[in-house]
Amino acid sequence: MVVDWANFTPIASLLGGAMIGLSAALFMLFNGRVAGISGVLGGLLTADGWRDVWRVSFVAGLLAAPVLYVLMRPLPPIVIQASVPLLILGGLLVGVGTRAASGCTSGHGVCGISRGSVRSIAATLTFMAAGFGTVFAIRHLWGG
Amino acid sequence: MRNVSAFLVGLLFGLGLIVSGMANPAKVLGFLDLAGHWDPSLAFVMIGAIALASLGFFASRRTGKPLLDETKHLPTKKKIDVQLIVGSAIFGVGWGIAGFCPGPVMVAVGAGKFGAVIFLAAMLAGMFAFNLFDARRTIRGNADAR
Numbered sequence: 001m002v003v004d005w006a007n008f009t010p011i012a013s014l015l016g017g018a019m020i021g022l023s024a025a026l027f028m029l030f031n032g033r034v035a036g037i038s039g040v041l042g043g044l045l046t047a048d049g050w051r052d053v054w055r056v057s058f059v060a061g062l063l064a065a066p067v068l069y070v071l072m073r074p075l076p077p078i079v080i081q082a083s084v085p086l087l088i089l090g091g092l093l094v095g096v097g098t099r100a101a102s103g104c105t106s107g108h109g110v111c112g113i114s115r116g117s118v119r120s121i122a123a124t125l126t127f128m129a130a131g132f133g134t135v136f137a138i139r140h141l142w143g144g
Numbered sequence: 145m146r147n148v149s150a151f152l153v154g155l156l157f158g159l160g161l162i163v164s165g166m167a168n169p170a171k172v173l174g175f176l177d178l179a180g181h182w183d184p185s186l187a188f189v190m191i192g193a194i195a196l197a198s199l200g201f202f203a204s205r206r207t208g209k210p211l212l213d214e215t216k217h218l219p220t221k222k223k224i225d226v227q228l229i230v231g232s233a234i235f236g237v238g239w240g241i242a243g244f245c246p247g248p249v250m251v252a253v254g255a256g257k258f259g260a261v262i263f264l265a266a267m268l269a270g271m272f273a274f275n276l277f278d279a280r281r282t283i284r285g286n287a288d289a290r
Contacts, residue, residue: 004181007174009165013185016164017192023157024193025200030149032210033217035157037246042271047279054150061154062247063254068155069162076162078252079170080259082242091249091263093238095270098246099278100231102221105245106157108232109190112219114197122224123232130236135176138240 024111034115036107037062038098101127146212158251164189167251169243176240 024035031054040058043049069075082090098104101123103112108127112120161167165185174183210216221228239245244252244263252260 001178002181004174004183007171007181007183007185009185010188013164013188014192016160016162016166017189017194018196019160019163019192020157020166020189021160021193021196021198021200023153023160024197025203026149026156027153028200028204028210028216029207030211031146031153032204032213032215034219035153037157037250038271041246041250041268042275045268045272045275053147057147057150058154059250061151061156062158062161062250064151065155065158065162065251066167066255069159075255076165076168077170078168078255078257078260080243080252080257081170081173082259084259084262087242087244087259087263088266090238090242090244091266092270093234093241094245094263095238095267095272096274097231097233097235097238097270099271099274101228101235102219102231104235104247105239106247110193110197111201114194115201115218117219119219119222119224119228123228126229126232127236127239130233131176131240132178134237134240135173136179139177140179 020106020110021114024106024114028111034107034111036103036111038104039102039107042095042099097127149212157247158254160193161248161251164192167248167255169248169252172239172243172245172248176243 027033027035040055043052044055049055066075101108103120103123108120108123113124165171166189171183172186174181175186204216242263244260246267249260249264249267253264
């Protein structure tokens, strides 16, 4: 393992993480809900959930974030390396997987772990391991 | 008010994703690439997020009722089952392929990234497909129970 010091941003990442955690805390204190993005989005695609205005509002907030950010300072780079077929494959897997697991990085990784949910700890360990394994396979077995 | 707070919470969440670097798939893949040039930054995102969120969840246990709703809407599933593990594994593979998970892809769409729109469309299709499967399974399960 070689640490990529050039791209290492501990302060910004800690600060941004704290903002995410604060957001999750406020959502529980004000709305009594878990800030799990796959749950908020996936709920919009169900027979009853699409009527929930709060879901649409939350998603609108996420979409508005980069727009507000660029009014204050230049947006940091968003670099997409995957090809279109891989973006489609990745998207399908993330969609099916997060719904089957009832959560993603936010719902299980941030909120679930913070609530002390054993289920979420198991989910987080699993998707992290799968993520590490997949990148290893693509970059070092396939590509190498 | 509930909808206004949901918007502001989503906005803060999205800004956090941008500031932290999570909105950048290249950085996410740099974190997931343990065997290459590893960028540990995203571990710090998790530390910062869990620290603040834990405080919030702890406080919400004390206060009981949320400020803008009658009750809390907490997840009801408690069991670690096959679906949780297989679903998480499938999610992890997709995450490793593109470097996007559901929150960051929304931010990247908001930033006007074409690749993010493609990923989002596929992700919503995947979610919809699973919802359909799940609804059918529930109907069949109810029929069997009768």
